[in-house]
Amino acid sequence: MRSKRRKDERTNPDLVAEESIKKNADLGGFCVDTIPPKGRGVRTEVHRNKGDFLLTYHGELITGEEGNKRELMSVSVFRFFFSFKGKQWCIDSTLEVKSGQFLGRLVNHGKGKEQNCKMKCIEVNKKPYLCLFAQRDIQTGEELLYDYGVSDLPWKSPCQLLTVKSQAV
C-alpha cells in the first residue's frame, strides 16, 4: 500500500509539479535555444508523455492591480495575468536576475496543431502557481509551445508586419 502511494507520488503530474515548486528548481531535461524570429525558446531533451508536468512560470506573485500599474510604468512580455479563486493575479517574471534560471518564462506561443503544452494554475500552500503540462506526447528536441490566450499578440499585428517588411526593403 505504502509503495503504491510512493509510486503515485512519483508519477502524479500535480504532485511532481508541487515537488518542483517546493524545491524551487526546474526539472532537468530542458534546454534554451535561439529560434528565429521568436528569440529564445525551450526544447525538451527527453521524450515527454501526455499529461506530464514540464515547467513552472516562475516569478513574483502580485495582484492583477499591481501588475496593471507596472504595465503602465513599463510594458513587459514577462507578466502573466490570470484569475484564481475569483481574484485577478499576475506573475511578474520580468527580472532575469531573479527568474533567469527558470525556463518556463521562455516558452513561446503556439496555437492549434503546433501547441503541445498547456498552462494550468495549481494551488500549493494556499498560493497559486502557473505550471506547464504536456498536452500530447512531446518528442525529444521539440520546442515547447502553449497558447498564450491573448488575441492581440503584438508580433502578429498588421502594424508590426508592415514595420518588418519596410525594414527588409
Ligand SMILES: C[S@@+](CC[C@H](N)C(=O)[O-])C[C@H]1O[C@@H](n2cnc3c(N)ncnc32)[C@H](O)[C@@H]1O
Ligand atoms: C514570454 S516571452 C518568450 C521568450 C522570448 N522568446 C525571449 O527570447 O525572451 C514572449 C515573447 O516571445 C516572442 N514570441 C513568443 N512566441 C512567439 C511566436 N510564436 N512568434 C514570434 N514571436 C514569439 C515575442 O516577442 C513575445 O513577446
